[in-house]
Amino acid sequence: MSGHSKWATIKHKKGALDAKRGKIFTRLIKEITIAAKGGGGDPDGNPRLRGAIAAAKAENMPADNIKRAIQKGTGELEGAAYEEIRFEGYGPGGVAVIVDTLSDNRNRAVSEIRFAFSKNGGNLGETGSVGYMFSKKGVIVVAKSAADEDKLTEIVLEAGADDLTDEGENWEILTSPKDYEAVMNALTAAKIKPEHAEVTMISSTYTKLEGTQAAQMMRLLDAIDDLDDTQAVYSNFDMDEESVPA
Template sequence: MAGHSKWKNIQHRKGRQDAIKGKIFAKLGREIYVAARRGDKDPANNNQLRLAIAKAKSQNMPNENIERAIKKAAGEGDGSNYESITYEGYGPDGIAVLVEALTDNRNRTAADVRFAFTKRGGNLGESGCVSWMFKRLGVIEIEKEEVSMEEEEMELFLLDLDPEDMEISEDTYEVYIEPERLEEVQAYLEQQEIPLSTAEVSMIPENKVKVHGDTIKKVLDLIDALEDHDDIQAVYTNFDADENEIEKYS
């Protein structure tokens, strides 16, 4: 599970670019819409909706956008009906790729996803072909510079949370917990006045595949093509590379 923050940093940079184009807000709004359609329209009674709203707020999505998505789910919108679909496949050098989509036209999205894989040296696989390589976990990331505790003291503090796993890098603490505990642990850390840079449910690869050179560019091109699609909410892979090499090609 090590290195989640390294890849997230690159995603965050891309996320800021998307925000300028308004894409990220559209995707977050769709996620809120689907969560509200599936359950109670009141976030207090809908865990999935609370998490979607928290994710949107972490990206500085305006409250009016959030409220609009919830109202749309309640029947005050244009009547679009989205469904969740997960695509699985292999990228360059056989890396595993897991794609989560929300679409109102599954045929269009499937064709586009297949094209993205094929054009960039990958192939779309059958359901279940790579999902077994990932584990769904809550991920909490804390910037070291944001906390006053020394590393050893902070490590013991985080271990008391009984995490599934934990990774300490040069700049961050990453805590992996069961998805059902994410809100509870997040609330506790906030009560302790510990700022969080990330608190989300993610698909974490059990093992990573190291790639080098031009293969990194091919992998990043595939991820970019998928993430740029309006219907794609998230892309997960088990690829790993040296951070300097990733910077070179991203």
């Protein structure tokens, strides 16, 4: 991947999530539940569940919470029936936005997402209106101070990474979703701790906003992120790092 640094917006997103730890737990429990429901309760045979459990452990979620979420998914315990709903739309400046939700009330989810878009200079689009611009990728950000380029390149490419690029103070590693876990395991074995790591949706092109439009776009992303049904928000929004709110 070439050219466009997303680290500024990644850092903002990470900071926003760090400030909402209770919400993180709720989202992780939902993800574990839906993963267990769709692929069974054994993480060894269910990659989505394995990834959800790893994310929960990274946030220090108690083992009992993880177990109960799995049991709700497999039907051993009673729990809410969540539906996966994806929304696509546009933010200020024509920025493409995808919102993944897990909801037990479709009408509420649609209403709240539409309101968040319209209040913050955006609008909902049709299914497929922006999705074609995105592909699912593992993104791992490693500080340059944590690893030598040649050593890091050898480690991650041998483990199956697609690319490693220079993003200023950091290296950005891209993987396919299926190779993400192997690359993360290789970094762990080499005692290299990433600054940020996730499987996300990466756009083929990015739209840089400045000033009022950038601020409005940040408000839109925050408004969507604050909704109870929201699991993840993706966009092709880019801005200069100095524009990121403290």
